[in-house]
Amino acid sequence: MQKKHPWQLIIASLICTWGLIVTAHYTQAATYNYPVVSVTQTPYAYLYNNNGERIVDRLLLANSDWRVGSVRYVDGGSENFHHQLMYQVSTNEWLRGDQSRANFDPQTGQLITAADNHDHTALIEAMLQELNRLRVQNDLAPLKMNAELNMFSQQRAAHLQQQGYLSHQGWWFESHPYGYAAENIETAFDLHDINKTAVNAIEEFYDDPGNPNLGHRKSMLNPYFNEVGMGIVADGYGRFYIVQTFLRSTFRPEDAKGIEDYENYVQIVGERAPYISHYDKAGQAIIKH
Secondary structure: OOOOOHHHHHHHHHHHHOOOEEEOOEOOHHHOOOOEEEEOOOOEEEEEOOOOOEEEEEEEEOOEEEEOOOEEEEEEOOOOEEEEEEEEEEOOEEEEHHHEEEOEOOOOOOEOOHHHHHHHHHHHHHHHHHHHHHHHHOOOOOOEEOHHHHHHHHHHHHHHHHHOOOOOOOOHHHHOOOOEEEEEEEEEEOOOOHHHHHHHHHHHHHHOOOOOOOHHHHHHOOOOOOEEEEEEEEOOOOEEEEEEEEEEOOOOHHHHHHHHHHHHHHHOOOOOOOOOOOOOOOOOOOOOO
16 A cells, blocks of 8 residues: 555545545555556546436545446436446446546456566567667666566556547556656557667657657656666557656665756756757657647
8 A cells, every 4th residue: 555645635634624525545556466446537536326427425536446346338427428438436336437547458357467568578678778779879877677667557558548648647656656757658650560660669759749848858868767667558540559657766865966957957948968868860750640
C-alpha cells in the first residue's frame, strides 16, 4: 500500500465534512493477478449505479485500486452516456473507464503483465539501444531497463490505446509518490521494420513536434535519470502507442541543486546552455498527424 499524498489527505478530510463517503485503497496495480482498476480521475471519481445514474454520495480517490467484477458499456443514464465503458467495483456500483486504468484488456479479460511485452520485445530493445545511442552522443550515461517500469509502461500504453488519445493523467509518479520520474508518450508509425520503427520513434520524441519546450527530448536527455521502462501497444491502424517511463529512485545530497536547475530548464521554451543537444537523426522522423 502506497503512502498517501498530503493533498489527498486534505481532500478526503474536506469531502468527509460534506457528508460524502470516500474510500481509498492505494494503487499497487502492477502486482495483482486478478482484474483490478485504478482511479485516474483527480482528485476523485464518482460511482454510478446499474442504470448509469451517478451516486452522489460515493467517491473513490485518485490512485486507489478496486477489484473488478464485470465490464459493461452504458448508454443513457444521468450524463447521457454513449457506449461508456464501465467497471463493476461493488454489487451496484460502477466506475467509468475514462476515469480509470485497468490491469487487463476489457475486451478479452486477459491481464496486462510484463509478458504482454513479448510481441514487441525486440522493438523495445531496439528503442533502448537507439535511446542510449542518443545519450552517448550527448555525453550522458546509458539508461538501464527496469522490469517494473516496463510492466507499468505497458499498462499505460494499453490504457492510452483503449481511451484513444494521449494524456499524462494516471502516469507512474501519480501512482508511486517517490523518486524522480517523468513520462514520454506518443503515437508513432509501424514501419514494419524493427530498427526503422525504433529509430523513427526516438526521432519523433527528439524532434518533439508541437512542443516548444521540447519536454520529450529533455526527458530522454535528463542527466539525472538512470532507469527507463517502455511499453508498446498497436492500435490496429498502423500505429503504436508508445510509453517511456524514466526514473531515478535514489539521490545524493549534492544532486539536489542540479536537479532543481534541470527542472527549471524543462519548463523553458527550446534549449539552453549547458544543455544544448545533438542527434544525428534529428529532423528525419515521419511526423505523426
